[in-house]
Amino acid sequence: MSVLTVLKERGFVDAVTHTQELEEYLANNKATCYIGFDPTASSLHVGSLVCIMALAHMQRNGHRPVGLVGGGTGLIGDPSGKTELRKVLTQETIDENKAGIRKQLERFIDFSNGKALLLDNAKWLTKLEYIPFLRDIGRHFSVNRMIKAESYKSRMDSEDGLTFIEFNYMLLQAYDFMVLSKEHDCLIQMGGSDQWGNIVAGIDLIRRTTGRQAFGITFPLITTASGIKMGKTHKGAVWLDPERFSPYDYYQFWVNCDDADVVRFLKLFTFLDLSQINEVEFLEGAGLNNAKIILAYEATLIAHGKEEAEKALKAAVAMFGSVDIPEGLLAGSSIPRGTQSASDAESVPSSLMSADQVIDRLPVIDLFTETGLCRSKSDARRLIQQGGAYINGNRVESLDQMVGKESLDGAEILIRAGKKKHHKIILE
RNA sequence: GGUGGGGUUCCCGAGUGGUCAAAGGGAUCAGACUGUAAAUCUGACGGCUCAGCCUUCGGAGGUUCAAAUCCUCCCCCCACCA
Numbered sequence: 001m002s003v004l005t006v007l008k009e010r011g012f013v014d015a016v017t018h019t020q021e022l023e024e025y026l027a028n029n030k031a032t033c034y035i036g037f038d039p040t041a042s043s044l045h046v047g048s049l050v051c052i053m054a055l056a057h058m059q060r061n062g063h064r065p066v067g068l069v070g071g072g073t074g075l076i077g078d079p080s081g082k083t084e085l086r087k088v089l090t091q092e093t094i095d096e097n098k099a100g101i102r103k104q105l106e107r108f109i110d111f112s113n114g115k116a117l118l119l120d121n122a123k124w125l126t127k128l129e130y131i132p133f134l135r136d137i138g139r140h141f142s143v144n145r146m147i148k149a150e151s152y153k154s155r156m157d158s159e160d161g162l163t164f165i166e167f168n169y170m171l172l173q174a175y176d177f178m179v180l181s182k183e184h185d186c187l188i189q190m191g192g193s194d195q196w197g198n199i200v201a202g203i204d205l206i207r208r209t210t211g212r213q214a215f216g217i218t219f220p221l222i223t224t225a226s227g228i229k230m231g232k233t234h235k236g237a238v239w240l241d242p243e244r245f246s247p248y249d250y251y252q253f254w255v256n257c258d259d260a261d262v263v264r265f266l267k268l269f270t271f272l273d274l275s276q277i278n279e280v281e282f283l284e285g286a287g288l289n290n291a292k293i294i295l296a297y298e299a300t301l302i303a304h305g306k307e308e309a310e311k312a313l314k315a316a317v318a319m320f321g322s323v324d325i326p327e328g329l330l331a332g333s334s335i336p337r338g339t340q341s342a343s344d345a346e347s348v349p350s351s352l353m354s355a356d357q358v359i360d361r362l363p364v365i366d367l368f369t370e371t372g373l374c375r376s377k378s379d380a381r382r383l384i385q386q387g388g389a390y391i392n393g394n395r396v397e398s399l400d401q402m403v404g405k406e407s408l409d410g411a412e413i414l415i416r417a418g419k420k421k422h423h424k425i426i427l428e
Numbered sequence: 429g430g431u432g433g434g435g436u437u438c439c440c441g442a443g444u445g446g447u448c449a450a451a452g453g454g455a456u457c458a459g460a461c462u463g464u465a466a467a468u469c470u471g472a473c474g475g476c477u478c479a480g481c482c483u484u485c486g487g488a489g490g491u492u493c494a495a496a497u498c499c500u501c502c503c504c505c506c507a508c509c510a
Contacts, residue, residue, distance in 0.1 A: 252464075255464060255465095256464060256465075257465080258465060258466065259463090259465045259466065260465085260466080261465095262465090285463070285465095286462090286463040286465090287463090288463080288465080289463055289464080289465080292463095292464085292465080316464080319464085320464055321464095376474085376475065376476090377475080377476070377478095378473095378474080378475060378476075378478085379457085379473090381478075382457080382458075382471095382472060382473075383457080383458065383472095385458090385471095385472085386457085386458040386459060386471065386472065387458075387459060388457080388458040388459070389458095399478090417457090417458085418457070418458060418459090419458095419464065420464060
């Protein structure tokens, strides 16, 4: 089975250029394919996960993935899918971000022995000279066609308009593709559906300059069943960096997904067998929760490793009660089977505090703000007034309550805001 | 460069002297209902030493008992024209 079929079956494919020829090419070659990543932040987030998983599938099927960090294009900003001008980054931040991105990609893709490459387009873009670029590359582009591209059209109609720098983004991305095709024999570019225009421009450029046939694959924009772009929570974007977004929260993000998304997400974000995933379709109602737990476990496993996945699972059990993963469900998953019951909650976010300062001294309100569960004291006040604040499972009744001895559970205080946000305070 | 229209609390967007911490919607948060889901309903949604006080309406001044609202200067954005 070709990668393309795999990707199609798992829901990765939105559009493909030259399907027939691409199938043949993939069947007869160890192909090299690339996806560009923006170095706008030091961490990737789940929004990029589709791309990352696609590269991983490529590698698993014997091809060579290339992650291209847009160190050069980051100095400009892609207008695709954006409604406003992007901030221009300094070289320093880009370098930092690049390092972060590499670290994360390494969890998904094996970069050893040239099995995959991580490149930076700054290497060739920053050397470009204007006149030669116009002469050799610019002449292949028709402005008439460019302004018809969806990514530019929306910006042309918007109030903010489109700057000339951004307008050139397409040329640069096409140029990237051309360079990669020459230097690394990379003839496939993948990307989100908003990248279609840029990818096609690259394919054209390659044909015109080298006469070779290149290919493009785009992925659908992944939205949640409720129609929101994926990956936003009360804590902001769901980052892949464990420093920014803890594995426990990452796990929770997946458990909390919409019922209607479970199957789709299992296909996209785990490597579990399709036939097994399809059985989940028949699950209904609360039965679906086990599938969500496996989804969360597997996703955490891939992004953060086995140890963190197990910790997150344990923590969730401690917080929300025992789970029982049946033997047969998604048999390919390495999740611990059978009944998991509460043991220790070591992976719940926790902080250290000194007992003298807390007991009978610290107002409950401060406890919630200092642990970050509430943004401000007003926020904490509201939480308490609305009955969403708990200490060791007991609802906080009064605003001026102090943290007393009775709220201790051993040397720990477990506090909760609402149903899902927990924090543990360890006293010393 | 000219002319016109704008910049309001996370976002959209009302508000043209006091009744404005600022309508409405979205997002978000809490509660009820549930399955750590969705939908629905209820409440909250600048901060604080919270029935009171303090800081916000592009920026800086000014008029006034009183300004998001009026005046002056400045900054930024958009549209059309050149």
